[in-house]
Amino acid sequence: MPFYLALDSGARVPATPAQREFVACCRKVKAPQTAHEKAYIRYVEYLESADDADFVEEPASGRRGARDSLNASLNYGRSILRRMPNRASASATMEELKFLLLASGKWVPTVLADRELAQRLASWSAESFNTLSNTYTRAMDAGFGVMREGGVPPSWHRLFDGNHTLPGSMEAVRNAVPDDSVWEEANNWLAAFASDASSALGMPVVTLSAENYAFLSSSLERLGLSRTWTLDMTHYNAEEMLSAAIPGIAVLFCWNKAEQERFAEMVGALAISGAVAANPLLLMLVLVSAAQAYQKSRDAGALTDSMRGVAKGGVLSGIVIATSATVSGPILVGTIAGIVLALMARCAGRKLTENGFFSYVGVLAVDIFRKRRPNEAPI
Numbered sequence: 001m002p003f004y005l006a007l008d009s010g011a012r013v014p015a016t017p018a019q020r021e022f023v024a025c026c027r028k029v030k031a032p033q034t035a036h037e038k039a040y041i042r043y044v045e046y047l048e049s050a051d052d053a054d055f056v057e058e059p060a061s062g063r064r065g066a067r068d069s070l071n072a073s074l075n076y077g078r079s080i081l082r083r084m085p086n087r088a089s090a091s092a093t094m095e096e097l098k099f100l101l102l103a104s105g106k107w108v109p110t111v112l113a114d115r116e117l118a119q120r121l122a123s124w125s126a127e128s129f130n131t132l133s134n135t136y137t138r139a140m141d142a143g144f145g146v147m148r149e150g151g152v153p154p155s156w157h158r159l160f161d162g163n164h165t166l167p168g169s170m171e172a173v174r175n176a177v178p179d180d181s182v183w184e185e186a187n188n189w190l191a192a193f194a195s196d197a198s199s200a201l202g203m204p205v206v207t208l209s210a211e212n213y214a215f216l217s218s219s220l221e222r223l224g225l226s227r228t229w230t231l232d233m234t235h236y237n238a239e240e241m242l243s244a245a246i247p248g249i250a251v252l253f254c255w256n257k258a259e260q261e262r263f264a265e266m267v268g269a270l271a272i273s274g275a276v277a278a279n280p281l282l283l284m285l286v287l288v289s290a291a292q293a294y295q296k297s298r299d300a301g302a303l304t305d306s307m308r309g310v311a312k313g314g315v316l317s318g319i320v321i322a323t324s325a326t327v328s329g330p331i332l333v334g335t336i337a338g339i340v341l342a343l344m345a346r347c348a349g350r351k352l353t354e355n356g357f358f359s360y361v362g363v364l365a366v367d368i369f370r371k372r373r374p375n376e377a378p379i
Contacts, residue, residue, distance in 0.1 A: 004040050098253055105247030106266040109273040109282055110317045111335055112243045114324045118277060121239045122200045129198035129238070136192040139176035140169050158196070159204045159213060159234060168207060169193050194238075202237025205280050232278035243273070244281035251289045264293060264309025269317035271310070276321050316342040 006012035007019060008026040024030045025037045032038045112118055143161035144154070158164035163172040173189040174180075180188065197203050208216070217230040236244075247270055250263075267289050274282030293306055323338030 004036075008040075008044075098250075101246065101250035101253060102262050102266055105250035106269040106313060106317070107320075107339070108246050109243045109277070109279070110269055110320050111324075112239060113273040113277040113279075113317075113321050114335060115277075117335075118239055119200075122202075122237055125198045125238045126200045130195055132191060132195035134188075134192070136173045136176050136188045137195060139172045140164060140192060140196065142172070155201050156231070158201070159208055159231075160210055162207045164196065164203050165205070165207055166193075169196075169203075197236075197241065198238045200237065201231075202235045202240065204235050206234070208234070229278045233280055236279065236281050240277070240279045240281055243277070243279060244285055247282070247289075248285055251285065251292070260293075260296065261305050261309040263289075264306040265313030265316070267293060268310035268313030268315075270313075272314045272317040272321065316345065319345055 003012070004022070007014060007023055014020045014023050018034075021030070021033070022037055022040075025032045025041060026044075032041045112121070140163045141157075141161075142163060144157050162168045169192070170189055173192060174185055176188075177184075193203070213234070216234075217227045220230050221227060247266060250266060267286055270282050270289070271286045273279070274286060290310075294303070319342045320335065320338035323341055324334035327334035327337050
């Protein structure tokens with residue numbers, strides 16, 4: 001009985017199709033079919049109908065008999081059911097956080113990989129936040145005039161001047177006003193860096209010479225990658241930082257065996273999203289997380305599961321991105337259509353029937369309306 005109560009309460013995540021069907025019965029999404037489902041539903045209905053009754057009676061003889069054992073069992077079951085709406089223990093809260101991080105870490109970068117959406121967000125960010133002009137921003141832009149005279153496009157100077165990488169910008173701000181305290185330097189650097197990172201092109205990952213960049217872009221162009229993609233890949237902006245922040249947090253928290261395949265799916269989705277969006281931060285995160293996932297998957301079976309998860313995540317992310325790029329109309333129309341197709345493809349991969357698909361969606365909807373964590377991620 002504790003096993004069934006744990007499934008019903010959400011303390012145990014269903015791991016098999018039979019367990020998911022059992023949870024669907026508990027949520028009243030489908031009628032009970034198996035003997036286990038029917039017995040448990042009758043048990044719960046009996047507890048609910050007898051909730052106000054006084055079952056614990058002291059036997060006249062003073063002996064504890066079968067009735068007392070039954071009363072103790074029923075009272076235990078009722079106490080579990082009463083605690084179900086407020087079962088947010090520290091462990092359950094952490095599991096909910098991990099679930100949200102893994103789901104958000106997969107879908108947020110996938111949605112933001114849409115070029116039109118990313119460009120609109122970058123334009124809005126530039127207009128709203130790339131407005132700071134003071135001694136520190138001018139110190140970071142000290143080489144702008146010289147490079148412009150040398151024929152470098154205005155938006156490219158950050159890649160070549162050496163003052164806009166993380167260490168280069170810190171050094172430029174430190175030298176701007178020698179009398180600043182450490183706190184003032186840090187505060188002014190953060191403001192200047194955030195302002196420049198909010199621009200459409202953003203900040204460079206590394207400093208390159210014009211010759212090295214020309215060689216890099218021409219080499220990648222031979223592989224079919226445009227010069228625009230190469231320029232974007234060498235920079236990151238605020239939108240790309242946001243896209244990488246959530247999965248970056250997920251990498252720190254989600255490392256146990258139960259989350260291994262879902263974590264691998266997130267890595268696969270990040271690889272596709274990062275490549276399509278030319279987001280260097282996402283691709284760096286993929287390398288780090290893939291290396292750690294490999295360390296966690298030493299045995300052959302676990303490694304196979306991880307590879308399957310990476311492939312699945314990449315396919316689902318690719319479906320959303322391709323659909324969003326193909327469907328005409330408002331951005332959200334293509335994105336929503338892509339997510340629906342991805343969910344259908346995932347269910348098809350599980351060989352679910354049509355009733356099974358809608359039963360799962362029903363379970364998800366009920367859990368969301370009850371403000372509970374879904375028993376298994378649909379993503």
